[in-house]
Amino acid sequence: MVGRTSEMNITFDWNQEDWVALPLGFKVAKLMRFGSQPVQFSASYEYNFADDYPTPAWTVSFAVKLLFPIGG
Numbered sequence: 001m002v003g004r005t006s007e008m009n010i011t012f013d014w015n016q017e018d019w020v021a022l023p024l025g026f027k028v029a030k031l032m033r034f035g036s037q038p039v040q041f042s043a044s045y046e047y048n049f050a051d052d053y054p055t056p057a058w059t060v061s062f063a064v065k066l067l068f069p070i071g072g
Helices: none
Strands: 002-005 011-013 018-021 023-034 037-048 058-066
Touching: none
Parallel strands: none
Antiparallel strands: 002 023, 011 018, 023 037, 037 058
């Protein structure tokens, strides 16, 4: 299991001169094998400190990635 900060895509609106998205969050990921197939499971949570715009204040996401290694 790996823990780290989330992607945290920060957005600034130059026309309004204000922050649209100013998130802070974390992400956990786990790499597992099903037979010979590696699969990564991850979950992340972010809180948006710039909540003046119609952007969500909280974001929770889950992902499953099938990994296909090249070479060996």
